[in-house]
Amino acid sequence: MNSLLVALALTATTAEAKPYMWGVGGSVNTMVLPGGFPSTWSRAKKIDGEVPVEAAPYTAENGALQSPHFNDVRGDVGIGARGLFYLNGQWRGRASGQLGFGDNYRSSMVSLGADKIIAGESGAFVFVGGELGLGTQKFSSAEDSAYLKSSTFPLRANFGGYYKVNQKNVIELTVFVAAPLPMVQLLTTDAGDEVEMGVGLNPLQYANIGLEASYYFGDFSKPRKKRKSRR
Numbered sequence: 001m002n003s004l005l006v007a008l009a010l011t012a013t014t015a016e017a018k019p020y021m022w023g024v025g026g027s028v029n030t031m032v033l034p035g036g037f038p039s040t041w042s043r044a045k046k047i048d049g050e051v052p053v054e055a056a057p058y059t060a061e062n063g064a065l066q067s068p069h070f071n072d073v074r075g076d077v078g079i080g081a082r083g084l085f086y087l088n089g090q091w092r093g094r095a096s097g098q099l100g101f102g103d104n105y106r107s108s109m110v111s112l113g114a115d116k117i118i119a120g121e122s123g124a125f126v127f128v129g130g131e132l133g134l135g136t137q138k139f140s141s142a143e144d145s146a147y148l149k150s151s152t153f154p155l156r157a158n159f160g161g162y163y164k165v166n167q168k169n170v171i172e173l174t175v176f177v178a179a180p181l182p183m184v185q186l187l188t189t190d191a192g193d194e195v196e197m198g199v200g201l202n203p204l205q206y207a208n209i210g211l212e213a214s215y216y217f218g219d220f221s222k223p224r225k226k227r228k229s230r231r
Contacts, residue, residue: 023216025082026215029078029098029174037102037206041066044187055195065139069142071103071104074102082095098110107135124161126161127161130157131156133153136149137149146190150197157177167220171216174211174212178206185197
C-alpha cells in the first residue's frame with residue numbers, strides 16, 4: 001500500500017512533465033468468481049429486533065434479500081476507458097472509468113491506481129498493481145420495480161501482462177481481485193419506501209475475481225537519452 005501511495009504522489013507531482021510513455025484505450029472484463037454475484041445478499045437493518053415490514057416481501061426471515069425478487073448475477077460484462085502515464089520504466093499511473101452490465105444489474109466506477117512493471121523482455125512485460133476509487137451498484141427486482149442501490153469504495157489488485165505490438169499499440173491481459181466495499185445501501189420498494197440495508201456478517205459481499213482485456217494507443221517508445229555535446 002505504501003508503494004501505491006508513493007506512486008500516486010509521484011504521478012500528481014509530475015503531471016506537468018512530459019510522460020516517459022503514455023497510452024489511452026478501452027477494456028472489457030467479466031467476473032469469474034463467485035459463480036453468482038454477490039456472494040451474499042444485503043440484509044435489512046432490523047428495528048426493535050424485527051425486519052421492517054416494508055422489506056418483508058423481498059427478504060428471508062433473517063432480513064437478507066432473496067429470490068424470486070433478487071437473483072444472483074451471472075454472465076456480467078464491464079466496459080471501461082483508461083489512461084496510462086509512465087513515470088519511468090518501472091512505474092506507471094492509471095486513471096479508469098467503467099460501466100458494468102448484467103441481468104437486472106448495473107454498476108459504475110471511477111478509480112486511480114499505479115502499477116509496477118516487475119519483468120519484461122522482447123516487448124512483453126509483467127506487472128502488479130492496485131487502484132481505489134468510488135462507485136455505485138444497482139440490483140433490480142425481477143418481479144417489480146424495487147431495487148437495491150449501493151455506494152461503494154472499490155479496491156482492486158491487478159496482476160497481468162502486456163505486449164507492445166509496436167511503438168504505438170499495446171494489448172494487455174489482467175487478472176484482478178476486486179473488493180467494492182459498500183458504504184450506503186438502500187432498498188427502494190415497489191411502493192417507493194426506502195429501507196436501509198447492511199452487509200450482515202460479510203463486509204466483502206461484493207468481492208470478486210475476474211479477467212480483463214485491454215487495448216491502448218499512444219506513445220510507448222522509450223525516450224532517448226540526450227547526448228552530451230563535446231566542446
